[in-house]
Amino acid sequence: MNNNLEHLKKEYMETPIPEELDFMVRKSLMEGMKTMKKNARGRKIGVIAATAAAVIVVFTAGINISPAFASTMSKIPVIGNVVKVLTFKEYVYNDGNHNADIKVPSIEGLENKDLQNSLNEKYLTENKKLYEEFEAGMEEMKKNGDGHLGVDSGYEIKTDTDKILSVGRYVVNTVGSSSTTMKYDTIDKENEILITLPSLFKDASYIDVISENIKEQMLEQKKEDDNKTYWVEGIENEGITERFEKISAEQNFYITSEGKLVISFDKYEVAPGYMGIAEFEIPTDVISDILVSSEYIK
Amino acid sequence: MDKKNIDEQIAEYVLKYKENHYRLAYSYVKNADDALDIVQESVYKAICSKDTLKDPSYLKTWFYRILVNTSIDFIRKNRKTEVMDEEILTNIDSGTADNYENFDLKKALNNLPDNYRAVVVLRYFEDLKFEEIAEVLNENVNTVKTRLYKSLKTLRIEMEDYEEV
Numbered sequence A: 001m002n003n004n005l006e007h008l009k010k011e012y013m014e015t016p017i018p019e020e021l022d023f024m025v026r027k028s029l030m031e032g033m034k035t036m037k038k039n040a041r042g043r044k045i046g047v048i049a050a051t052a053a054a055v056i057v058v059f060t061a062g063i064n065i066s067p068a069f070a071s072t073m074s075k076i077p078v079i080g081n082v083v084k085v086l087t088f089k090e091y092v093y094n095d096g097n098h099n100a101d102i103k104v105p106s107i108e109g110l111e112n113k114d115l116q117n118s119l120n121e122k123y124l125t126e127n128k129k130l131y132e133e134f135e136a137g138m139e140e141m142k143k144n145g146d147g148h149l150g151v152d153s154g155y156e157i158k159t160d161t162d163k164i165l166s167v168g169r170y171v172v173n174t175v176g177s178s179s180t181t182m183k184y185d186t187i188d189k190e191n192e193i194l195i196t197l198p199s200l201f202k203d204a205s206y207i208d209v210i211s212e213n214i215k216e217q218m219l220e221q222k223k224e225d226d227n228k229t230y231w232v233e234g235i236e237n238e239g240i241t242e243r244f245e246k247i248s249a250e251q252n253f254y255i256t257s258e259g260k261l262v263i264s265f266d267k268y269e270v271a272p273g274y275m276g277i278a279e280f281e282i283p284t285d286v287i288s289d290i291l292v293s294s295e296y297i298k
Numbered sequence B: 001m002d003k004k005n006i007d008e009q010i011a012e013y014v015l016k017y018k019e020n021h022y023r024l025a026y027s028y029v030k031n032a033d034d035a036l037d038i039v040q041e042s043v044y045k046a047i048c049s050k051d052t053l054k055d056p057s058y059l060k061t062w063f064y065r066i067l068v069n070t071s072i073d074f075i076r077k078n079r080k081t082e083v084m085d086e087e088i089l090t091n092i093d094s095g096t097a098d099n100y101e102n103f104d105l106k107k108a109l110n111n112l113p114d115n116y117r118a119v120v121v122l123r124y125f126e127d128l129k130f131e132e133i134a135e136v137l138n139e140n141v142n143t144v145k146t147r148l149y150k151s152l153k154t155l156r157i158e159m160e161d162y163e164e165v
Helices: A002-013 A021-050 A053-075 A113-143 A206-224 B002-016 B018-029 B032-048 B056-077 B086-090 B101-111 B114-125 B130-137 B141-164
Strands: A084-094 A098-108 A149-160 A164-175 A177-188 A193-195 A253-255 A261-265 A278-282
Touching: A002 B018, A002 B101, A002 B114, A021 B002, A021 B018, A021 B032, A084 A113, A084 A149, A098 A113, A098 A164, A113 A149, A113 A164, A113 A177, A113 A193, A149 A253, A164 A253, A177 A253, A206 A278, B002 B018, B002 B032, B002 B056, B018 B032, B018 B056, B018 B114, B032 B056, B056 B114, B056 B130, B101 B114, B101 B141, B114 B130, B114 B141, B130 B141
Parallel strands: A098 A149
Antiparallel strands: A084 A098, A149 A164, A164 A177, A177 A193, A253 A261, A261 A278
């Protein structure tokens, strides 16, 4: 009998395991977590509306719960190298006059945990600060009569190729009119390094080269379409004294999937509000001489 | 803290023992697609009902219970063949004589009603204790022991029948 049972066990243990089992289990885990987060948020919104103070509790609780899960998930090797951006946590507050919608992105799947953690920590800190500012602003408003206050923060994936991942994070602040700021992170997925603007170039001359090109583009755009305008020398802008001179060394940028460098300016940074966020694609031949390599920029 | 640990523990556990879980699900539905579905659904249910896991040391039996219940639900919903009751159990015939000994034994095992076969699988293949099996199947320990005894008897009887042929 035991012998037979052994046979049976052996056969049982030889049940073929489908290749996709691992993937399926992971997917289910993710889906389960997502559902739980969604439910937790739904449950908590009512509480938040009652006391704004409670929001910070939700915030920190969320932060504490999710990275643990995220780290568990990343401890186990995934099939292939899946670097991706997920919405880590979303904070929603709305009482009619004041609303906040803050989505915290999270980069997953990098082998280089130092880089991944430092980025994700940065995103969390930024968004936490944003929420605290929103909360403080709201308290302030309530004291001095009332007004409208809104903050909307999230992210968009600009580029996601085998080589490069560019994530843009935006913040829209609404107090009467709105202001938008945008920040980018660009990662080399193969070598798992963060690409900075200075690291692309041999020396600091890129600042002038790019700035000159942007000025040219600004004037050209104005010539083509009179509705467009920038605060730059050569374009009349009454009452504007601050003109665009040059980009900062760490100016916001991202790399397109075609390997083009795009320089980005926030709303009001180089143009009136109606122009929104200004982006300039720098032709590669303008900067090819000073690029370290043509690995990223083509 | 506790919550964090439970998420982490569930994730680690279901990834580590996914193959065991798959095999158990397979023993119920006997096809790969359905078994995958059951494992997936069980993992999802586990994460969503982690609050029902009072003590993390029961993780294993707790998860097996979800898995077994999900399998049974699945079979109920997709019933293609009649589930046999105990009376039929005693009358199980191994069918025409076959030359593959293991094949027949396997068939005999598969012919056992789910709650009988599960006892054998959990006890001998998954090495669960009687108390754990009772917990998983939501039965008392004596029932589990009785079922195991009956199952083994049935299997042996069939084997003897076969050997006599």
